[in-house]
Amino acid sequence: MTLPPAASLHHGAESFYQHWQQLNDWLVQHSEFWQPAPFMTPEPAWARRYPELAAMLAELTDGECQQLDGSPVELAARVAPWLPSLARYYADMVQLPEQLLAPEKASEATLPEIRATDMPGRKRLQSGAFTAALIPLEHPALDWCCGKGHLSRTLAPFCPGEIQGFEWNPELVRDGNRLAQQFGDPVSIRCQDVMRADLSLPSRHHGVALHACGDLHRQLLKRGSEAGLPRLSVSPCCYHLTEMEHYRPLSQRAANYQKALQPSRNDLRLAVQETVTAPARVREQTRLVSQWRLGFDGLQRQVRGRDEYLPVPSNPPRLLNEGFPDFCRWAAAKKQLRLPDTVDFDHWQAFGEQRLAEVRRHELVRHLFRRPLELWMVLDYALFLEEQGYRVRLGHFCDRSLTPRNLLLDAVRVSGTQPVQHNHP
Ligand SMILES: C[S@@+](CC[C@H](N)C(=O)[O-])C[C@H]1O[C@@H](n2cnc3c(N)ncnc32)[C@H](O)[C@@H]1O
Numbered sequence: 001m002t003l004p005p006a007a008s009l010h011h012g013a014e015s016f017y018q019h020w021q022q023l024n025d026w027l028v029q030h031s032e033f034w035q036p037a038p039f040m041t042p043e044p045a046w047a048r049r050y051p052e053l054a055a056m057l058a059e060l061t062d063g064e065c066q067q068l069d070g071s072p073v074e075l076a077a078r079v080a081p082w083l084p085s086l087a088r089y090y091a092d093m094v095q096l097p098e099q100l101l102a103p104e105k106a107s108e109a110t111l112p113e114i115r116a117t118d119m120p121g122r123k124r125l126q127s128g129a130f131t132a133a134l135i136p137l138e139h140p141a142l143d144w145c146c147g148k149g150h151l152s153r154t155l156a157p158f159c160p161g162e163i164q165g166f167e168w169n170p171e172l173v174r175d176g177n178r179l180a181q182q183f184g185d186p187v188s189i190r191c192q193d194v195m196r197a198d199l200s201l202p203s204r205h206h207g208v209a210l211h212a213c214g215d216l217h218r219q220l221l222k223r224g225s226e227a228g229l230p231r232l233s234v235s236p237c238c239y240h241l242t243e244m245e246h247y248r249p250l251s252q253r254a255a256n257y258q259k260a261l262q263p264s265r266n267d268l269r270l271a272v273q274e275t276v277t278a279p280a281r282v283r284e285q286t287r288l289v290s291q292w293r294l295g296f297d298g299l300q301r302q303v304r305g306r307d308e309y310l311p312v313p314s315n316p317p318r319l320l321n322e323g324f325p326d327f328c329r330w331a332a333a334k335k336q337l338r339l340p341d342t343v344d345f346d347h348w349q350a351f352g353e354q355r356l357a358e359v360r361r362h363e364l365v366r367h368l369f370r371r372p373l374e375l376w377m378v379l380d381y382a383l384f385l386e387e388q389g390y391r392v393r394l395g396h397f398c399d400r401s402l403t404p405r406n407l408l409l410d411a412v413r414v415s416g417t418q419p420v421q422h423n424h425p
Pocket residue numbers: 123144145146147148150151166167168169172192193194195209210211212213216
């Protein structure tokens with residue numbers, strides 16, 4: 001694989017494709033490192049192939065592990081002796097083409113707290129940063145999957161004309177319209193399922209979507225470009241929420257690439273597997289449940305005599321107060337598994353703790369592929385929009401600590417261009 005230096009990655013129309021292709025080939029080439037989920041695979045093949053890498057990871061303290069997880073470029077340097085392409089290309093591969101952060105405009109664009117009724121603190125700041133990255137706005141906005149219209153109300157002072165919101169949950173529609181009325185914002189939210197085939201879009205609107213999940217944001221890219229909307233601005237999330245069992249790229253160039261990756265829905269989860277913004281209490285609960293699940297996994301493998309992961313559904317929160325033995329009994333009942341009368345629960349609980357420490361270390365390697373996989377998705381969106389006659393910018397709209405889903409695609413329709421014809425499923 002030959003990669004050009006970073007500076008040449010994003011010049012001109014070819015650049016999104018070049019970048020996408022590099023990521024694609026790299027992800028395909030290294031799939032053994034990121035496709036198996038360490039939670040389900042006690043000893044991934046790479047750990048046997050690179051025992052010194054596994055040993056280096058095993059020696060990390062919990063603190064080092066956490067610190068490296070938040071510093072992918074530093075982590076890439078630590079893993080590079082075994083995976084040399086990381087040293088050569090990693091920083092270039094995860095670099096974004098544009099600088100869209102506009103911190104100097106963000107405080108002016110953020111709704112003051114007194115007007116932010118019902119709006120969680122992070123959502124207020126995210127909406128402000130998103131708006132700051134887009135102003136000036138030249139068209140009335142269409143806020144796609146707008147919830148209570150927090151983004152709509154933030155955009156309103158900068159937007160010529162009334163903002164139209166689409167949201168399918170009637171309670172959110174009602175609350176959102178009530179808030180807009182209360183604060184005198186020119187925002188009107190309509191109860192609308194955006195996936196309906198007969199949906200018609202208002203013309204000459206600027207389509208915006210902040211964290212509309214998977215197929216929902218892809219629907220805006222498809223339907224919005226088909227309708228020739230003058231601008232589309234999308235911050236994607238939850239790529240794995242899709243009808244497709246195996247993901248197919250949107251753009252023709254990516255879809256026609258012979259060696260294109262075909263990630264499963266489950267593979268795509270990796271792109272959003274981050275908890276940087278979860279409160280400490282939630283992180284602690286997640287840690288405990290993960291330990292118990294891994295403890296039960298060890299136990300069930302022994303009881304069934306099969307070295308195979310057994311998926312267990314989400315547990316009711318009350319189980320957290322009832323202890324590990326009750327968790328195992330509940331999980332066994334869910335899977336119609338009879339546990340022996342003499343299970344050494346202390347042993348399996350300690351086993352789960354030890355497995356979680358190992359999983360965290362193995363996941364470090366996997367997490368190196370998280371941003372590349374996300375960019376692989378979003379660069380394809382950018383290519384698709386270019387094919388549809390848009391000039392596209394791709395960058396961050398806010399710091400990762402505010403939300404790890406901080407990518408923004410901002411596409412302006414170039415007049416006089418004809419979109420490529422697509423037959424979407
Ligand atoms: C993650 S929330 C984002 C909300 C809002 N954009 C924000 O940032 O506050 C996704 C929203 O999409 C809505 N939604 C889900 N499926 C939908 C559909 N088919 N049509 C319209 N809205 C939908 C949900 O009810 C939810 O309010």
